Each structure stands twice: as C-alpha cells, then as structure tokens.
Amino acid sequence: MFVVIGLMFTGIALGYLFRKRLILRRFSNLMGWTVYLLLFSLGISVGNNREIICNLPALGGQALWLAFAGTLGSVWGAWIVYRNFFKNKS
Known part of the structure; x- marks a missing residue:
C-alpha cells in the first residue's frame, strides 16, 4: 500500500516539476488509453x-444504493x- 501511495506522490512531484514540457502533455492521451485498457482487463x-x-x-443493488446515497449526500x-x-444575504 505504501509503495502505491509513494509511486503516486512521486508521479505528482515529477508531473509538477516537468509540467511545461511538451512530452508530458502528450502523456495524457496515452494515460487515458491505458486506463481504458485497465478497465477492459478488469471487466x-x-x-x-x-x-x-x-x-x-445483490452487488448491483448495493452499488445502486451507494451511488444514490453518495449523490444525494453530495x-x-x-x-x-x-x-x-x-x-446573497439581502
């Protein structure tokens, strides 16, 4: 767990340091497709x-209830x- 969190914060720090580089802006497209591939693999x-x-x-009913309650709370x-x-307090 600490490894995952550490890698995430390392990525945040590197992204912040190199945010003005063109190559990192192109990474967003690649990362989007990587997320799609991971979701497909999960499916x-x-x-x-x-x-x-x-x-x-049963799981779908619980998920629907949690989504509804979360949206209502938000x-x-x-x-x-x-x-x-x-x-405005007029």
Missing part, C-alpha cells in the same frame, strides 16, 4: 469470476455550502 477478470457473476444482482452538502457561503 474480463470480473466476467471470468463465477462467484461475482452469480452475486451480481447535493445536500453542496446546497448547505451554497446557502451559507455564496447566497
């Missing part, structure tokens, strides 16, 4: 796992911040 892995496929209705929090800090 293949999930599709091959019989236990996950059998439990997909909207509620944004509304409170807007009301307390950005709304």
Whole structure:
C-alpha cells in the first residue's frame, strides 16, 4: 500500500516539476488509453469470476444504493455550502 501511495506522490512531484514540457502533455492521451485498457482487463477478470457473476444482482443493488446515497449526500452538502457561503444575504 505504501509503495502505491509513494509511486503516486512521486508521479505528482515529477508531473509538477516537468509540467511545461511538451512530452508530458502528450502523456495524457496515452494515460487515458491505458486506463481504458485497465478497465477492459478488469471487466474480463470480473466476467471470468463465477462467484461475482452469480452475486451480481445483490452487488448491483448495493452499488445502486451507494451511488444514490453518495449523490444525494453530495447535493445536500453542496446546497448547505451554497446557502451559507455564496447566497446573497439581502
């Protein structure tokens, strides 16, 4: 876990130091395709796992509930911040 976090912060530091270089701007396109490839590989892995496929209705329901609750909480929090800090008090 510490290795992953360390690599992430190393990448952040290097990205910050070399942010004005043209080659790093071209990296964003490559990184996007790499993320797509990783998601595709994850989908293949999930599709091959019989236990996950059998439990997909239950897992899907939990995921739907978590997504709904997270969105509702974010909207509620944004509304409170807007009301307390950005709304004109006239």
